Amino acid sequence: MSSSAEKYDVFQAVADPTRRKVLQLLAGGELPISAITSHFTMSRTAIAKHLHILSEADLVSGRKVGREKRFRLQPEPLEELKQWLAFYDRFWDNKLSILKHVVEHPEETND
Template sequence: MSRPVASADVFVAIADPTRRALLDLLRIGEQPVKQLAEPFAMSLPAISQHLQILCEADLVQVRKAGRQRLYRLNPEPLKQISNWIADYEQFWQEKLDALGNYLEENSCSD
């Protein structure tokens, strides 16, 4: 069984703060790379590399409009992560509820 390329891994893609910030910017809507690069103190090629990783992870989709490339958010892979994390949230909530019950039952009375 072959493993996907690491850069195609959604977790790897969102691990970087710059890429998370790019995703936040794309929530507003489709944007060209120059507009996406404005808030960052890095070169356009560096931003393009980050966008390429996001594209490989299917978090961002790109289309050409004339000479521009327009990037837009694809939130579906993030929903999959959210669903996966929800199972762990349920697990920890059950553990915290059990701890709370234990502490209430075994509290020291003065």
């Protein structure tokens, strides 16, 4: 049961390209901060902050092993994104039926 009252949600967490790259790296397996940092030009501190944000969104979790802190991917929150997207499926999968609907119900087209 991860933290609540999170500052960052999945949408925000995933909006940053650096964080997306971090997630991709972690998809390959657990990694300590230094190893992650080695794939970027920015400082380790910057990466640590991104990890903190990803952590708040529950997209990663970290555990200390010796002197290093290893992070692993926690993809579950992506489900929320997936479900959000699912709503829009009908708007471009079978676009014709939607168009048909709109044409047949023009009164629903204002507000």
